Amino acid sequence: MDVDVQLLGRFRVTVDGRTTTETDWRRSRSVTLVKLLALAPRHRLHREQVMEALWPDLAPEAAAANLRKAVHFARQTLQASEVIGLNGEALSLAPDAKLTIDLERYEAAATAALKNKDAAACAALAPQYGGELLPDDRYAEWTQEPRERLQALHVQVLKGAGLWQEVLKVDPIDQEAARALMQAALEAGNRGEAIRLFQALRERLRIDMGLGPDRATVALYEKAVTPGDTAPKSIDEHVRGLMAWGIIHLHSGDFREAERKAQEARSLALAGELGREIGEASALVGLVAHMQGQWQTLFRSEFVKWVRQPLPAAGNVFDGHLCLAEFCLCNARGHADMANLSRELLTIAEDVGSVHGRALATLILGKAALFSGRLDEAEELLTRADELHAQAGALVGRALALHRLAEVALARGQRWKAGRLLQKGLNIAEQTWLTPHLLIRYTALAVEAATDIDQVAEAIRHGDRLIAEESTCQPCSMGFRVASAIALAEAGEIDQAGRRIDEAERIAGMWQGGPWVAAVWEARGVLRRAQGNNGLASALLHEAAARFGDLARIRDQERCLARAQGL
Template structure:
């Protein structure tokens, strides 16, 4: 809880309505008019703590004549002002009225807003302490006294769902770090609120088993089964039953069971991007091992711990685990695991800059995996080879050589979908990289021709998408649409778990053209695929960035912020790829800035700058500059914002992205003071939008021009 600030209004809505001003708590009896409280509640919940006068009238007096409703509103606003500040000389100090009603943002603190901001910080950092801080802010469900009011119902459900999700996420972090009692406490809070929350029930079973409380684990299974039958008339998910059987059959071998479960936990944390938690789980699993299989299983766990350290770019720690894994399997006949360790060694070698050795190790690993491993093993080595080729500046010829070789495999091989999903991520680097983006179109056409010649349809789907992306960014939208649609058709025929990216790009194109209905349809297709994709962390950031862009183009920053918060929750589950998520950051900064939320805008402006520093190129630097422009607006620094947006426009132009360049010119003009140079920026952006066919953006530019002319 933050310290009290003299004169600050603190409004609590979670667990019931309470208000304090500085050190003065306002008793409930001081609110003589119920709707005076309602006005404060509505404004406290509203984005930016402001609502149009007509919105308030519709909420509180929906059936009343407008003049009569307006009289009632003036009465309750006067009452609310007196309660907040009885001093007649400062009646509008906290509640300001006009065409809009708003709470003064400089002196207002709201627990819902603080909870949502803390939840987003927790999800972005993955820090258990940050989760605990966010959870403490949830003091109960939203406004229980108003739970049946239309304006409260949806928000109450959303906040409650987010709170329970935070508890589950916190439990996952604690479980991986062997804080089993803390995890149990969090999960029991979820189950107390929602007895049929199967994810929490399954996690509680596992945590009890890890803590050696097998009887409690089996009791939780019976409780969950009974609750699901009683409340929903369904049986537990097959995965729940598999875990139950695993726990039941492992009763006589507790250390081995605990080690196996900890390995599963580590795998889950690895997928979600919690590499510290994954390492902790794998190391704890090693410590639990007993019996004849200890060497084999320890080698596997050391290899997984090394992979987690490599994801954190800690080559020294990874090396110690790799040496341990290699030593444990020396002289043993487990060729599949040896191939996996060799693949991890290849990753270590490229991470320390030994690219030739990395290439040799990866090729040896691939040869062994193809004979002794699984399809997933082969796909993992292919990803490693792709990274090595990329690091050596040879991704393009390497991919074409791969298509030549894989053309003989046949498109029924399930690994191909995953392999080409990963190539889409590397393709993103080429689409946005200086000195690379200019040649992507020709490369995509050549790759497509090769893939068609070899009959490699997964490669064709990839190449159609890459070509469509290049044309989209160049502003050749009609051509782009045909390529992207062909890519979706091929992916649909080949693999239900691949192909989110062309759907996302079609949605992006629809947003740019101003067609939100089509964009929503495309996004639903892409999100359905992302749910089951083995490389979901590459898809979700792009999908949510597009949804946020659409909300901003519709002039609905509150919806864009909701999208950004959903993206943070998804990141906590699936992890995040910085390059694939890059566009979300400036969109998020713009959305928070539009609502006057400097703290939120700062978080994402800093994230955009990190990407710009890590992957230097005109396009990614442009994203960072535009995010900084949005942040400057929250400081009322119109001149600084204008310069940042103009810088972004020039960088986007250098990157051959006309839509984004024009959009930043429009933002620069809107931030400016209406000088002749700004009018030129409006004209330039309007011309560009008209040439592109960006009808909604064109209307926005013309509207701004008309408004400027009307004030001159």
């Protein structure tokens, strides 16, 4: 018997010329059993390993019964009783057949080509890579290690062949590939392409990792924008170079030099009337101060300085500080400190007649009230903030105010109103330079505001597309990741929910001090409830409630306690 298994790009099994695809399987656990065995060392697993992977929350007797059914249906679907072998306590895939698996063929050939440093072999092998390992099981935990291992191997093959453009398709933040393509563009006299490559890399690094390009990449960029001894071709190119160096200095701990680069970048951006760059440079100025525990002091001085300046420059500066303002509202002390500071700033703005200053201070006060659970006060302040931002023509502030007003509506169970606010705010968010931050936040609320399973599914698909295709801010994606995990757990999609929670937990660990660790605990509690483990679910939800309570997030605390009591 000949058995050929395809795992790359799609799942397909061919037995003696008869091909069975993913859609031919009527029982999901039977197909998963075959996939597990195909990935296992020597294609053998102890029955307890299989039961733990497929039915971790069932009693041994029930899991064993399910395993027997999975073996039966796998044999039936593939029309071959020998395809799943049983030898004592071990299960094996096609033990007496000629078994070939595309993943193993590719790994063996790739390892040999790389060991021999054979560029021609790597070039010939690259097209044979069939695609992502088991794409329909992207969120299954047991696929993660082999998927990551295989992707890393494929990237090395592409590098061995010098296929740098293909490397960036697989890993858009690979700086070695970006530099190779930039250097090739410069040698061909195409400075514009080198600059474009740098800008694309810089954007993805900033969004995905909160980092900037390394020194070697920035130095190559400066060669592109400063040919010979001439000045940079344009102000915006010079600003981007300064920002890149500023981020390098920030992460190396040289705060003084990081601030100097950020201030210089902002001055140039102001001279060139580059709105987005003004905002990004202001955000870097704020981040440098935040890393030294001095952001609130800086923000006050920035507000006092810029509240007297004309729009739109002042608005761009304020927009650059909004994320840090929200971060500082994430703990109990931050609520009080930021509220007190915002009242002071509101008085200053009223004294100088600044609509934009009043709008910003009112927005922060509204968020503080919302996070503290004072919904009536939050709605009044956020509605006023929306009106003031509309009067000032400040789109970012309006988008944030409407987003929080939708949260108020959801907290009151007014899904219809939340949906209306979301649509209004989304139309505004799409017009701003903070789109990578705002769209995924709105999608998170769309998941929570959905009124039926079809709307939930569509919102989740949209969020997944944003994360996969757009330069979406990772911290801002946390709300969507948690909301989608909870929705999927409640719909019985346990594997997908678990994988999303794992990814959310990884990102939460990178951004300490906010509410996301508590949110992950809540999501795990909902997942355990969906798995029927009410005791553990209750413990997790009470832990989430306690963590939200420590942050004075009263509304979130009450929701977790209500979930626990509902058990």
